[in-house]
Amino acid sequence: xxxxxxxxxxxxxxxxxxxxxxxxxxxxxxxxxxxxxxxxxxxxxxxxxxxxxxxxxxxxxxxxxxxxxxxxxxxxxxxxxxxxxxxxxxxxxxxxxxxxxxxxxxxxxxxxxxxxxxxxxxxxxxxxxxxxxxxxxxxxxxxxxxxxxxxxxxxxxxxxxxxxxxxxxxxxxxxxxxxxxxxxxxxxxxx
Amino acid sequence: xxxxxxxxxxxxxxxxxxxxxxxxxxxxxxxxxxxxxxxxxxxxxxxxxxxxxxxxxxxxxxxxxxxxxxxxxxxxxxxxxxxxxxxxxxxxxxxxxxxxxxxxxxxxxxxxxxxxxxxxxxxxxxxxxxxxxxxxxxxxxxxxxxxxxxxxxxxxxxxxxxxxxxxxxxxxxxxxxxxxxxxxxxxxxxxxxxxxxxxxxxxxxxxxxxxxxxxxxxxxxxxxxxxxxxxxxxxxxxxxxxxxxxxxxxxxxxxxxxxxxxxxxxxxxxxxxxxxxxxxxxxxxxxxxxxxxxxxxxxxxxxxxxxxxxxxxxxxxxxxxxxxxxxxxxxxxxxxxxxxxxxxxxxxxxxxxxxxxxxxxxxxxxxxxxxxxxxxxxxxxxxxxxxxxxxxxxxxxxxxxxxxxxxxxxxxxxxxxxxxxxxxxxxxxxxxxxxxxxxxxxxxxxxxxxxxxxxxxxxxxxxxxxxxxxxxxxxxxxxxxxxxxxxxxxxxxxxxxxxxxxxxxxxxxxxxxxxxxxxxxxxxxxxxxxxxxxxxxxxxxxxxxxxxxxxxxxxxxxxxxxxxxxxxxxxxxxxxxxxxxxxxxxxxxxxxxxxxxxxxxxxxxxxxxxxxxxxxxxxxxxxxxxxxxxxxxxxxxxxxxxxxxxxxxxxxxxxxxxxx
Numbered sequence: 033x034x035x036x037x038x039x040x041x042x043x044x045x046x047x048x049x050x051x052x053x054x055x056x057x058x059x060x061x062x063x064x065x066x067x068x069x070x071x072x073x074x075x076x077x078x079x080x081x082x083x084x085x086x087x088x089x090x091x092x093x094x095x096x097x098x099x100x101x102x103x104x105x106x107x108x109x110x111x112x113x114x115x116x117x118x119x120x121x122x123x124x125x126x127x128x129x130x131x132x133x134x135x136x137x138x139x140x141x142x143x144x145x146x147x148x149x150x151x152x153x154x155x156x157x158x159x160x161x162x163x164x165x166x167x168x169x170x171x172x173x174x175x176x177x178x179x180x181x182x183x184x185x186x187x188x189x190x191x192x193x194x195x196x197x198x199x200x201x202x203x204x205x206x207x208x209x210x211x212x213x214x215x216x217x218x219x220x221x222x223x
Numbered sequence: 224x225x226x227x228x229x230x231x232x233x234x235x236x237x238x239x240x241x242x243x244x245x246x247x248x249x250x251x252x253x254x255x256x257x258x259x260x261x262x263x264x265x266x267x268x269x270x271x272x273x274x275x276x277x278x279x280x281x282x283x284x285x286x287x288x289x290x291x292x293x294x295x296x297x298x299x300x301x302x303x304x305x306x307x308x309x310x311x312x313x314x315x316x317x318x319x320x321x322x323x324x325x326x327x328x329x330x331x332x333x334x335x336x337x338x339x340x341x342x343x344x345x346x347x348x349x350x351x352x353x354x355x356x357x358x359x360x361x362x363x364x365x366x367x368x369x370x371x372x373x374x375x376x377x378x379x380x381x382x383x384x385x386x387x388x389x390x391x392x393x394x395x396x397x398x399x400x401x402x403x404x405x406x407x408x409x410x411x412x413x414x415x416x417x418x419x420x421x422x423x424x425x426x427x428x429x430x431x432x433x434x435x436x437x438x439x440x441x442x443x444x445x446x447x448x449x450x451x452x453x454x455x456x457x458x459x460x461x462x463x464x465x466x467x468x469x470x471x472x473x474x475x476x477x478x479x480x481x482x483x484x485x486x487x488x489x490x491x492x493x494x495x496x497x498x499x500x501x502x503x504x505x506x507x508x509x510x511x512x513x514x515x516x517x518x519x520x521x522x523x524x525x526x527x528x529x530x531x532x533x534x535x536x537x538x539x540x541x542x543x544x545x546x547x548x549x550x551x552x553x554x555x556x557x558x559x560x561x562x563x564x565x566x567x568x569x570x571x572x573x574x575x576x577x578x579x580x581x582x583x584x585x586x587x588x589x590x591x592x593x594x595x596x597x598x599x600x601x602x603x604x605x606x607x608x609x610x611x612x613x614x615x616x617x618x619x620x621x622x623x624x625x626x627x628x629x630x631x632x633x634x635x636x637x638x639x640x641x642x643x644x645x646x647x648x649x650x651x652x653x654x655x656x657x658x659x660x661x662x663x664x665x666x667x668x669x670x671x672x673x674x675x676x677x678x679x680x681x682x683x684x685x686x687x688x689x690x691x692x693x694x695x696x697x698x699x700x701x702x703x704x705x706x707x708x709x710x711x712x713x714x715x716x717x718x719x720x721x722x723x724x725x726x727x728x729x730x731x732x733x734x735x736x737x738x739x740x741x742x743x744x745x746x747x748x749x750x751x752x753x754x755x756x757x758x759x760x761x762x763x764x765x766x767x768x769x770x771x772x773x774x775x776x777x778x779x780x781x782x783x784x785x786x787x788x789x790x791x792x793x794x795x796x797x798x799x800x801x802x803x804x805x806x807x808x809x810x811x812x813x814x815x816x817x818x819x820x821x822x823x824x825x826x827x828x829x830x831x832x833x834x835x836x837x838x839x840x841x842x843x844x845x846x847x848x849x850x851x852x853x854x855x856x857x858x859x860x861x862x863x864x865x866x867x868x869x870x871x872x873x874x875x876x877x878x879x880x881x882x883x
Contacts, residue, residue, distance in 0.1 A: 073271075082741040083825075084803040116807060116850045118777035159851050161777055165883065169876065208804035209777070 074111035084208035086114045087121050091212065099129045099137065106141050107150040118161040119210040120177075122185075122196055124218045132218055155181035155221045163211055164204050167194050183221050265706065266716045268295040273736070276668050276729050278681060279338045279352055280702065282306075283723025286333045288354055288365065293668075293679055293729060294704055296718030304363045304372045305333030305356045309819035313372075316821055317795075317830040318750075319519070321526040325359050325377050326513045334358050337388055337452075338728040340367075341435065345392040345457045345673030349735040351435045352728060353388040353397045360384030362399055362428060364435055366521075368740045373519045376437045379512035379534060380407045380424040380444075386453040386466050386558075390430075392673065396495065397437065398455070399426040400466050404447025404473065408510060417475040419599075421447030425466060427495060439514070441502050441535040443493065443546065446599040447473055449482070450491070452557050452623075457673050458564035460582045462496040465567050467551070467558035471598070482554065483573060487606065489548035489598075490558055490569050492585060501542045507535040522749040524827050540600025547589060548598060549580050550606040557623035561632065561647055562673050566611055570621035570634060577621055577634060579650065581611035612650040617643050622663060623726075625670030627677030627707055633670075635662040635682060642682050642705065644712060656712045658703055661686040667707070668729030676731055680705045680712070683724040691719060700724055741805040743826030750828035752797030757781040758881035762873040769794045769871070775809040775823070776801040777850040780843075781880050783858030787871035790835055790864055796821075796843075799828040809856070810846030820846045835862040 076088060088110055091097040100123055104110055113119065129137050140149045157180040162170070170177065171189040177196065179185055185197040194201045199217035268274050274292025281288055286306030290299045307314030307323065314323050314331055323329055333356035341351045352365045360378035365371065378384055383402030390397050404421035406412060412420065422444050429440040448468040456463035471488045474481035501507065512534045519526040539546040553571035555578070560567055567580040588609055594602040620638030627633065631653065634643050640661050644654040664683050668676040682703045691699055699719035706713040745755055754760050754772045760781045763770045769792050774781045780798075788794055800809050802825040812820040816833040823829050835841065845856035863869040873880065 078805070080741060080805050083805045086804070116777065116804075118850055118852065161779070161852075166876075169878075208802070208807075 076110035076114045078114075084206075086209045087119060087207045087212055088113045090205055090207050091123060096125045096214070097123055099126045100124060102141070103129075103137075103149060103153060107146055107153050109150055109153055113157070115209065117159065117209040120158040120160055120162040121210065121212050122156045122158075122199075122201075122215050122219060123212045124156070124215050125202075128216050128218050131216075132220075151181060152218070152220060155179050155183055155219050158185075161210055162213075163206075164194060164201070164213075167196070167201070167213075181221055185219065262713065262715045266294040266296065266704065268292065268297070274732060276676070276679070277732050277735060278666070278668075278702075278727050278729045279340075280681075280683070280720055280727040281335045281338050281354060281723075281725045282721050283336065283700075283725040284334050285722025286335050286356070287721065288335060288338055288352070289721045290370065291702075291718075292732075293681065294715065296702070296704060296716050298721070300370060301721055302365055302370055302372060304354055304365065305330075305335050305361065305375075307331045310822065312819045312821045312829060312831070315819035315831070317832065318525045318828075321528045322372060322375055322517045322519060324515045324517055324528045325361065326379070326515060327359060330359050332358075333361070335363075335725070336385065337726045339388055339390045339397070339671075340728045340730055341390055341394040341430075342392050342672055343394065345461075347669050347672055347674070347730050347734065348394070349730055349738070350394075353390060355384050355387035355399060357384055357402075360387075360399065360401070362388045362397055362437065364397075364437060366435075367735050368738045369521065370739070371519070373521070374435075374437055375515075375517045376428060376439065377514035377516070377531075378424070378426050378439070379514040379531070380405075380409075380422075380442060380510075381426065383449075386425075386450040389453055389455055389464075389671075391455040391464070391495075392457045392461050394430050394432070394435070396440070397428045397430060398453060398464055399428065400450035400453050401425070402449050402451065404449065404470070407444055408512075414475050417447060418473040419447075421473070421475075423447055423450050425450065425464075425491075425493065427498065436518075437516070439531060439534055441498060441507060441537055443498065443537050443539060445491065445539065445546070446471075446601070448488070449478075451555070454558055454560045454567075454671055456560055456564050456582065457562070460560065460564035460567075462494060463582075464493045464495050465549075465558050465560060466491040466493065467555040467569060469554035469556075469572070487550040487552050488554055488571075489603070490551045490555060490567060490580065491601075492547045492549055492567075494545055497542070497544050498537055501537055501545065502535060506542060507537050509533050510536050520749075521743070522747055524743070524748065524750045524753075524829065544589075546601050547585070548601055548603040549585065549609055550595070550603060551578050551580070552576070557621070557634075559624040559626075559632075559671060561626050562628050562675060564673075566647060568624045568632065568634075570624060572620060572622065572637075574621065575616065577614040577617055577624075577645075579611040579613065579647070580609045584609045584611065612648070614643075614645050614650045614652065617645065617652055618655065623665055625665055625667045625680065626675050627667055627670070627680075628675035629677055631677075631707075633665060633667065633680050633707070633712075635665045637661050637663065637685070642680065642712065644707070654711045656705060656714060658682045658684055659690050659701075659717070660684060660688065662703075663724075664726040666727040666729055668731065670729075676729070678706070678708055679715075679729075680707050681727055681729065683720070683727065685723070687719075690717065702727075742803055743824055745799075745801065745803055745826040748799070748826055748828060750797075750799070752795075752830060753799050753828040754797075755799070756801070757875070760873070760875075760880045762787070762871050764871050767792050771796050771798075771873075773798045773811075774801050775799070775811065775845065775856070777807070778845075778852035778856045779875070780811070780845075780856065780858045781875045782873035783875055784861075785859070785871075785873045786861040786863075787869050788835060788860055788862050789867055789869075790838060790862060792835065794833045794835065794860070795830055796833065797828060797830045798823060800825050802826070807849060808847050809849050811843060812846050813843040813860070814841050822847060835860070838862055838864050 176184040303313035385402035386400030407422035470482035551569035553574040555569035557570040618636030
């Protein structure tokens with residue numbers, strides 16, 4: 033349990049780092065060339081066409097996740113979703129975002145709501161290795177999924193279909209750093 | 224009052240900033256001394272940036288080859304070659320033990336000396352790097368896509384494999400010469416009957432043009448001198464190979480005195496194209512030999528040994544035109560050929576001057592048969608006839624020379640602890656810089672090829688004494704980096720090294736970085752005990768052998784609970800890393816296993832053996848911090864008493880590994 037919490041705080045820290053990187057980058061331009069080391073980009077910038085695709089690369093390659101990818105980039109959590117993980121991501125398709133009350137997405141994408149958006153996104157990520165087989169087991173044993181947001185999601189098996197947080201898993205993709213389970217709803221945390 | 228203080232403070236700060244900016248500018252223009260200037264800036268590679276060059280620095284008595292970046296001097300990897308390495312399980316896991324097999328059995332250590340990178344048309348091509356084992360004579364090949372040792376060939380009839388492992392300009396051969404004269408073939412005889420009876424083998428190892436596979440093509444059975452170093456001809460002298468010799472006195476004791484009697488020893492010039500003709504014409508003797516040829520197969524991730532049984536041997540006395548001796552003063556050590564192939568530089572360890580022989584003059588003298596007698600049937604040329612020039616009073620104890628491709632040569636001096644820059648053709652000394660202390664080899668990337676990349680020279684020191692924080696009686700050895708782009712050399716950096724930095728080979732990073740492999744493809748894994756998915760994982764008993772076919776992926780082993788193992792069993796852990804993601808290795812170790820951990824790259828399978836001696840429940844775990852749940856990556860093996868009826872059982876999360 034402690035370990036998982038640590039992971040969460042790590043995720044949070046990496047977000048913070050990213051934010052500060054952006055800030056410093058702007059300063060860097062003003063400074064002379066001989067000063068200050070150039071700031072490295074995060075892991076999401078690693079060029080690698082040999083390894084299996086990671087969660088972000090897969091999401092980017094599919095039109096179904098256009099909105100999700102925009103949200104990930106706006107929240108600045110790209111580096112977290114390419115991390116060694118392992119990560120299990122419940123990925124809402126574009127239409128899932130349409131189901132939210134009018135104007136919600138636009139509001140969340142505003143810079144001042146970055147933290148809020150990041151928080152909602154982390155509610156879709158479990159720092160764990162959950163293939164469908166394992167989710168079935170979790171459902172059977174009545175174990176909840178601990179999400180990166182700090183919240184728990186209920187897993188249910190309804191006639192062979194798996195539901196997380198009340199929404200059905202439509203499809204599953206293996207990615208190099210874990211799993212993407214496609215869902216049709218955004219899993220907005222209760223508060 | 225406060226306001227005044229504030230303004231004063233602001234002015235002070237401003238002026239400090241201004242003046243420091245000014246200083247920066249002056250420093251750059253200033254020509255006074257590298258150390259007071261911007262040396263730090265010139266070796267600084269910012270976080271996330273890459274070095275311009277790879278430097279492959281041999282470990283000497285560590286038996287390994289370490290990979291550094293230049294100009295930063297940062298260490299990236301230590302490649303295990305001739306010594307076991309518990310960190311990487313080299314020589315410990317079942318897959319690599321065969322790499323260290325020799326005719327003397329398994330040998331866990333050696334002394335690695337002279338790395339040399341493969342060439343195409345005289346230019347570094349960055350496909351492989353070769354290195355010699357000095358003690359139990361062997362040549363290793365390291366693949367520069369995986370940075371792993373993939374082949375080791377034992378050299379028979381040789382001892383103290385020192386004038387090795389240098390590559391010809393189209394990677395036709397890698398060449399190995401013996402330091403010790405020995406009976407050839409070996410036999411029981413009095414040591415003091417050395418003279419005339421002991422011999423020295425020069426070995427030519429043919430390289431497969433496609434995959435670099437080594438094949439001991441032939442040996443030249445030379446007089447029993449000590450063959451110290453060698454280099455191939457290039458350009459106009461391509462087809463020749465030059466070997467320095469000492470102990471032409473053929474002494475067998477107190478060599479420090481007895482091998483320094485002759486005024487001149489020789490550089491042996493070997494016409495290997497002629498040798499090929501003699502081999503083709505059948506002018507060789509086939510002599511029995513037994514030598515190991517170890518190959519690591521990237522598909523099976525496993526090494527195996529084949530045994531060589533004989534070798535073709537040429538006798539120079541019976542092969543006119545094969546070998547000539549070039550008289551060279553006082554026990555020449557380094558034997559270096561300039562980028563044009565015209566000058567052969569002999570560094571007489573005890574000589575007061577450096578000798579440059581002319582290849583053109585050598586050919587002319589041979590043509591005109593101007594010989595000064597012969598030794599064991601090998602014609603000796605006249606020193607004066609072949610001399611191109613000498614560098615006078617260059618320093619004390621010259622050892623090695625490399626070239627910058629701009630007409631300059633750089634020679635190390637052990638006794639006077641310095642690197643001396645001099646000009647080819649005019650033989651004048653241009654600059655000298657101290658080293659700290661007692662330098663051996665030096666390296667310019669490509670400095671012994673047709674195309675040197677003459678930006679830096681790396682000097683490798685044998686002694687450091689007070690140069691670093693002390694660490695008891697044993698202190699680090701070191702390398703020093705000089706900028707050689709200007710008229711004068713500038714010392715930029717000092718950095719400690721692994722083992723003895725005996726020699727190095729450097730290459731622009733751009734030639735090899737792109738080819739560096741990221742992962743092993745799981746679908747190409749042909750290891751006998753590989754399993755490609757968790758569902759295929761299993762445990763099988765065969766008599767008292769238990770084979771565990773295990774997988775690893777973030778962040779668990781499958782299976783991770785195993786029962787039915789008994790005291791007295793020999794348990795094989797065959798572990799496959801299922802990851803197909805760059806830089807996600809996993810490790811595994813088992814309590815009480817008398818071996819090292821395994822460190823397994825994505826797509827790779829490795830095996831270790833555990834022989835449990837005590838009843839109980841024994842854990843194993845992942846040793847490489849692989850993921851956020853690394854600390855959860857663990858498992859248990861139940862060990863029951865000998866003769867127990869507990870059946871083999873293996874599970875993951877309480878179920879069979881292939882449960883749906």
